[in-house]
Amino acid sequence: YGLWLDYSPVQNTQLRSDLSRLYSGFYFFGKSPTYEVIQKELTLSGEKMLGQSPVFTTERLAQTQVWLGTREELSQVLSLQQQTSLRALGEDGFWRGPITFQGKTYYAIIGNRPVGVLYGVFDWLKSIQTDSFDKTAEKTDSPKVRLRMLNHWDNLDRTVERGYAGFSIWDWHKLPGYVDPRYLDYARANASLGINAVSLTNVNANARILTTDFMKKAKVLADLFRPYGIKVFLTARFSAPMEIGGLKTADPLDPAVIDFWKKKTEEMYSFIPDFGGFLVKANSEGQPGPHEYGRNHAEGANLLADALAPHGGVVIWRAFVYSHELDEDRHKHANLEFEPLDGKFRDNVILQVKNGAIDFMPREPFHPLFGAMPQTNVGMEFQITQEYLGQATQLVYLAPMWEEVLQSKTYRPTPSSTVGGVVDGSDSGKKLTLVAGVSNIGTDRNWTGHLMAQSNWYAFGRLAWDPDLTSQTIAEEWVKMTFGRDPELLSKVSGMLLDSREAAVNYMMPLGLHHIMGWDHHYGPGPWVTGGRPDWTAPYYHQADSLGIGFDRTASGSDALGQYAPEIVQAWSDPQQIPEKYLLWFHHLPWDFKLQSGRTLWDEIGLHYDAGVKSVRQMQETWTSVQDKIDPERHEHVRQLLAIQAEEAEWWRNACLLYFQTFAKRPFPAEIEQPT
Template identity: 55%
Template sequence: MKSLKFIVLFFAVISIQLQAQSPDGYDLWLGNSAIEVSEFEKEYKTFTTSVYFQSDSEMLTVAEQEMKNGLEKMLGQSLDFTKELNSNSTLIVAKKNALKTEILNSISSDFDKLGEEGFIIKTIKVKGRKVLLVSANSDNGILYGVFRLLHLMRTQVSLSEINLIDAPKVDIRMLNHWDNLDRTVERGYAGFSLWNWQKLPEYIDQRYIDYARANASIGINAVSLTNVNANALILTPMYIEKVKALANVFRNYGIKVYLTARFSAPIEIGGLETADPLNASVQTWWNTKVSEIYKEIPDFGGFLVKANSEGQPGPQNYGRNHVDGANMLATALSPYKGNVIWRAFVYSEHDDTDRAKQAYAEFVPYDGRFKDNVLVQVKNGAIDFQPREPFHPMFGAMEKTPLMMEFQITQEYTGFSTHLVFLPKLFEEVLDSDTYQKGKGSTVAKVIDGSLHNNKITGVAGVANIGTDLNWTGHPFAQANWYGFGRLAWDPYLSSNTIADEWIKATYTTNKEFVEPIKKMMLSSREAVVNYMDPLGLHHIFDTGHHYGPGPWVNNLSRPDWNPVYYHKADTEGIGFDRTPSGSNATEQYAKEIEKLYNNPKTIPEEYLLWFHHLPWDYKLKNGHTLWDGIALKYQEGVHQVEAMITTWENAKSFLSEEEFNEVVMLLKIQLKEAKWWRDACLLYFQTFSQRELPEGVEKPKETLEYYQSLKFPFAPGIRPRWN
């Protein structure tokens, strides 16, 4: 065991030392190249004249190497790291229990705000001399503080009067990998899975360590390694040994490993005839399995479960309910302080109710019946990670059950890794939404961080967009979505503007002439994709299976709610899904204030108009346009926005290497081509119902509707494997 820990630590140190030689894009937002000429350069060098770093654990040794490498690369000089805290120290990095009395006296109350993961970065005076202090209650807090200090220096923030006290507002900040054991990735657009199961456990790929560093730098502390469409083999001893090796790598970066549990595992790998959660033999099997896992991985996080959804097995197969299934697993994990994360993404082929209503109907009646170590994981919207959805009504309905947000970082419905779409803008929109559950100001963020209902445990999950591509995410700007998710998981009240600013400065340059136009481009990019894909509340009109490109005409799939025609309901009278009392009445699942707002097409925000209303083609929008003209003009606006993005990038060329510039400009040109494809295909199809001419200002399609309907993409990336 000790030898394996040494190997992992050795690899971690080597990783940090070699980082400056990494290819473009690989370093993400962690590049430690020399800082640009800055008014703060002298200040930084003064504070790093003599550095004391408490490094009496494996995690702190990793943190010390991270800081040493980062400072030396940025400042361009070797630094004096002392083994003793003395009067010459200008930068002190130490836990509370290692600080001297004269330091503690001035900041002792700050530690009460930190918990187990928070940190302090503060300029203090010691014997009349300024000293920069990084401190925390725990090793984890020191690690996060080190990464934040390096980030502040990388983005050229003054430290002379800094007084930063920061702690995460959410307990579990998790990446959900939809990685399969054959290394394909469902909805993955950046290469194959990082996890090389064949070579594990003996071979520790350098990427595992660099991946852990990146996550720790933004506060992500949990990783679910495998697809929610689970394979029971991951729970066998052969794979547990491999998972253990990854857990050993991640531990020094504060990351716990979770696994997806296939509900039918007792049958598939356990030899039982049933997986009934109330069956004593099944309960014993899970208790034994959990014990086996914790024997190998003492800090194992727990299970993520997709049950009775899209054909996955679950407790309903045996006449039981979600509480029975989740609590059975929770009982097995409870002695080890493990958690069950039970996904609420359910909709039944035997239920013809509006799909948007089904998760609420299934879960809200069980509020308060789940065990304390169960979190119910809810997608941000009630359908499926669309470019825009109103917030999921469950967030305004369950007071006694911790609800864990599930965002999708991978761009399944926003153009894959081809399109530049800054998703923190979407995440922010959802988190800022008001549920009115306890009156005005009951935002989704307050539900997620537990402050609205005083939840004992909280969580945020993001479906990962990471693979074996050189730059990790396929598109250089898709890195910002990984970064932004981590920052919002740490603090759900951050603005997307702040996140974009941080990421640009850390990744490219702090020069305002680059930062401001690129930030404006990023912040408008999500609205652009909504405009050229799903304007005015249209949703789920993607082509079948792969979700690549438009397919509003698809109507031949086995389930009604798998067909785009189910969602837009275009006919000669109009378009849109009626979810008011005259239709499916999905609005009743929201608070009365929202229900009233949404039921009236004159008061509903127009970005949700066709989500909740079926309206005539000549319905007048607030800007005076007819609905038909408004839809067409929105599609055209989306195209114009992508054209503006290309211009912005071309104007920034002087700040970029040739490789950086060319990669993004080529991708933007693909995005423009596909934005026009969306516009032309959708308008030609909807025109068969509206029977109206395109308004002035909208380009006429160059192809026919039949041409667009004939396009096939059998090898589009990220399709669900057949064995699922």
């Protein structure tokens, strides 16, 4: 329950003795609340890894071992060249390594700000936990993305929208008087990954969070998180001027509304001087917004941006909008609404775009807004909570999905651009960059419901820091930090993680099938759903009929494909050229269409579903084989959940194949387990 910060005892004798020496003399060159936080972490890690309390000396004596501080604080002991290269690491970067001063070598961890030192310390502790600490080596790192943010979909009554790990960890009822120690563990875990922003409340927002009483509560959290480098954001309900301000309108151009937001924002900063800003869901799924007054998203976002700008705050405006009334294909809605507004948003607005255009499906092609709005800050929204991926019952490691999206080529704004490059600013040239993830955290003892889902929180933070990291590197780090460093355990458990996402795609929605889950709760199969709106009623998303299956989004269909760069349109319009993983996302094809394997589409669908089931059974076997390497409690927890997952994978396979067979009217391929 200590997450990846469990700090298991160091076994290697040489490393133990080196660390024992280092832990005997920490010296901070300055003072900062962040250094107090670092001291606590060093105390905890020293006790757990070495059984030794660290010594913090107050004078820079020759017997000090580890030097910590900012570039400025250490300027007298650093060469000019060292200082210049440190400066280049930016606000949150750090350097760690040996420094020789007056004939003696010290180990130093230096940042440009105290939070950089904190990141350096966590990185150092990680190197110890993952067996890669080398006291003679220098290491630098800095985040590629400015805002690395968790979005909690937590309601004020402590329920969590799409939360599967208990209730909200924010105990609004007892705040501001009672400070749950869990808040600090939460901050530590985030800071260890470099997560530096958190939106506390649901995007389907309650205006009460902006009342004075709630601001006082939010202030307590902001004060606690500050030394960890974490800024607090809140969700703003667009109609708040009417609900808590007594106004008759929320029209963004109305002077009284402008004044309401200006005063509200000022009040917010009087409680939280470094308040991050507002996250807004507007004119989406029934949420209020500027459209009610004939205004567009830019006019809505700019209203809040202008109120926040004098204080340095940011508006994060979500691009998740759809309505079946505007277009026959919801896929196109965001681009139709937002692309014409490129260049119209203030500099302190970020448009937060989900990774795909539908809604966090197990696999989606990247959202066509990435690369399509060169004059706008465009940020990424991933979903860490597994709304459509087996929730907290199934083991699905999400990093391969995020990696796939980040590595996708957008061909815009430059021919070599990728989603990752648009998001981290390297292709877009933007500085105000954002990677957000919808949190999977709750009051469950293990934080995330499924123990293995801790890896998704971890992976999210690592990818937000560096979108170029591979899911394998991240999986291995997490396994070592969570289960220890046994090589067999490492390869088996990280193998399970890495295979798990493709397994889920196979047994849920292979070959580009999507949105065929149970209606409303989104759990389990439901390709037959009747959900009360045309786009929530079968066969809307799969379009299965006697001739074939798949959603035609090419020029002959909805032409959602036409919203991508010409290079993509050209390649993906052709069912022979499009990557097969996206086939039925964009094409409606006959059941006997031949795939690269030489098999028919119908047979291939069957094989994919069946392969998904077999992968889960393989995960069960692998897990059984590491039983003696994991403590019984954690082993049994995952074992039971894998057993449910295996049953549910069969449920998905059988239900979907039997349903689709009513259209295809063909036998199942002989080599699969026959669904009944």
